[in-house]
Amino acid sequence: MPDPILRISGVDVRYGRTLALSDIDIDLFEGEAVGLLGTNGAGKTTLLNALSGFLRPAAGELRLFGASINRCPPHVIVRRGLLHLSQERDLFGDLTVHDNLRLGSLARAAKSFDRNLERVCHYFPRLKERLRQRASTMSGGEQQMLAIGRALMAEPRVLLFDEPSAGLSPLFVQEIGAMMQALRKEGEITIILVEQNMLLAAQVIDRYYMLRAGRIVARGPASELEKDHEELAREYYL
Numbered sequence: 001m002p003d004p005i006l007r008i009s010g011v012d013v014r015y016g017r018t019l020a021l022s023d024i025d026i027d028l029f030e031g032e033a034v035g036l037l038g039t040n041g042a043g044k045t046t047l048l049n050a051l052s053g054f055l056r057p058a059a060g061e062l063r064l065f066g067a068s069i070n071r072c073p074p075h076v077i078v079r080r081g082l083l084h085l086s087q088e089r090d091l092f093g094d095l096t097v098h099d100n101l102r103l104g105s106l107a108r109a110a111k112s113f114d115r116n117l118e119r120v121c122h123y124f125p126r127l128k129e130r131l132r133q134r135a136s137t138m139s140g141g142e143q144q145m146l147a148i149g150r151a152l153m154a155e156p157r158v159l160l161f162d163e164p165s166a167g168l169s170p171l172f173v174q175e176i177g178a179m180m181q182a183l184r185k186e187g188e189i190t191i192i193l194v195e196q197n198m199l200l201a202a203q204v205i206d207r208y209y210m211l212r213a214g215r216i217v218a219r220g221p222a223s224e225l226e227k228d229h230e231e232l233a234r235e236y237y238l
């Protein structure tokens with residue numbers, strides 16, 4: 001078996017005295033897509049923030065490409081190839097779509113701006129039509145596409161998605177699902193997807209972990225989600 005590119009072992013994360021994550025173990029192999037599922041407050045965003053360097057684990061270890069990232073600041077983790085798409089999207093609203101994409105490619109000194117721009121426009125033709133539009137004037141779904149496009153400009157090796165479907169219309173959710181499937185087919189990227197939309201998750205991921213109150217309470221292949229998602233939803237969400 002190859003070494004995991006991302007290894008989370010025995011990780012606890014605290015907010016002061018509150019234990020938000022307890023003893024989390026996840027291995028992620030190159031080219032895989034893994035889902036993090038669970039109710040509000042289960043600890044999913046906390047885990048993404050720990051991976052991207054915004055929070056430090058109180059115990060355990062995070063290893064990316066074999067090296068510890070427990071003490072790395074966020075910009076170093078980005079440079080090593082792990083990008084986190086937060087729910088806030090963090091776009092520069094006054095800048096154009098094109099300039100937001102350019103800033104994305106600077107985050108990691110990506111080699112070919114033109115080739116990456118072409119790729120992003122291929123995934124999201126809607127962005128191609130709007131390269132000169134100010135980001136703040138785009139719809140929520142378009143802004144989500146721009147945020148994903150900007151991350152892709154940095155040629156990430158690992159992408160963390162935090163509920164990309166939140167607040168979007170079914171049409172945009174479908175487009176984002178299709179884009180993630182296409183991205184996976186290229187096979188160069190490894191994905192962690194936090195998602196409450198089980199149908200979207202089941203389309204994209206290979207395996208899932210279910211979190212509740214900061215602990216992993218279930219794990220399994222995506223096929224279980226398709227088959228049992230109503231049962232899982234009843235058991236873990238309600």
Ligand code: ATP
Pocket residue numbers: 015018020038039040041042043044045046047
């Ligand atoms: P959601 O789907 O609502 O984003 P989540 O699974 O991502 O939920 P987290 O946001 O990781 O959950 O929160 C996990 C727990 O940690 C919750 O109990 C939350 O209240 C708590 N928490 C999150 N951020 C902080 C913070 N900055 N300070 C204190 N507690 C926090």
